[in-house]
């Protein structure tokens with residue numbers, strides 16, 4: 082009998098969420114952002130399922146792009162951070178990759194390589210102060226790329242710092258800076274929107290959107306779940322009860338004896354831990370479901386196990402009962418609140434240890 086921890090990925094949910102992103106921005110092409118192993122969902126499996134439909138894929142680095150090609154993915158793949166070494170440009174040409182260019186070094190490497198690239202996205206730093214050129218620098222990059230005759234199309238992109246906070250005016254300021262830069266350049270297609278901007282901000286028509294977290298049915302916004310946004314969560318992390326005991330009021334549990342029973346109740350041990358990606362700092366009280374009933378983490382997360390109790394102390398456990406760690410009625414965003422993090426991190430930090438099951442059973446609504 083194998084360890085019962087399973088991440089079940091609903092590939093149709095991802096396809097549906099991709100279609101939803103395009104429906105929200107019908108004038109735009111859309112990258113499916115599959116970096117970091119498709120946010121822990123399995124980049125190859127996700128890309129294979131979307132390959133006939135996605136306009137293109139976006140990844141963080143050439144290694145991720147090459148892995149897609151090796152798996153037979155034929156759609157265009159874009160390197161969101163561009164190249165990190167000069168010799169990557171030849172590979173980009175060979176495999177038909179598109180790339181961001183955000184600094185003069187990347188440009189010089191490209192010009193020196195002579196590589197022909199179909200699309201280059203010049204990255205403007207509109208306020209994040211992480212990657213990208215300023216207005217004058219971006220205009221210069223665009224001009225030199227256009228004059229090089231090595232690039233089929235030059236586009237202008239930026240990445241917002243605060244699009245997930247609807248009360249923050251930085252997004253409007255960054256958009257204005259972006260549009261001024263675009264105006265100065267003249268005619269150029271735009272790419273500005275991550276999931277939060279696709280769902281909640283007025284973005285330029287045409288060009289390319291870059292949905293990431295929303296593809297996986299997870300919300301980029303604090304205090305609201307993917308389901309509440311009309312998304313379909315793609316991952317269910319589930320396991321089983323492997324041991325059961327009764328606790329008396331006052332008894333303590335686990336490493337550090339950090340959990341104390343405030344009433345008599347049963348305690349179940351479940352096969353999942355931080356070695357699987359269930360964050361160690363998740364606090365007691367984090368929601369989960371056992372046998373379809375509400376339950377909660379009780380005690381410190383170990384490498385391979387957690388201990389849990391039912392919300393209703395009169396309920397009793399049995400070995401083998403099904404436990405949902407997140408997915409279904411347990412939004413990953415709510416678990417993330419108890420781990421002082423965001424849904425992005427919980428799914429992306431999944432390890433290779435759980436069994437991964439892929440299915441396409443959920444109906445796709447148009």
Ligand SMILES: Cc1ncc(COP(=O)(O)O)c(C=O)c1O
Pocket residue numbers: 114161240274275276277291292293294295301
């Ligand atoms: C440049 C860029 N575009 C798009 C995305 C996708 O963002 P999200 O997952 O919030 O949709 C990311 C992710 O970090 C990114 O770095």
